[in-house]
Amino acid sequence: MVKQRMIVTDDQLLIDMDLLFNAIREANGDWEKVERDMKAYLQTVQSMVTE
16 A cells, blocks of 8 residues: 655645654754745645646
């Protein structure tokens, strides 16, 4: 069975825990940066859908 890493809804990103914690590790523990990055990603996807 294929594991889903991310599901994008109209107003949410549902992210696999491993993906999230790996992103925090790559940002040297800066979870606020990861939060900003995820919000920016959601906004990008939302803008692609509304165009």
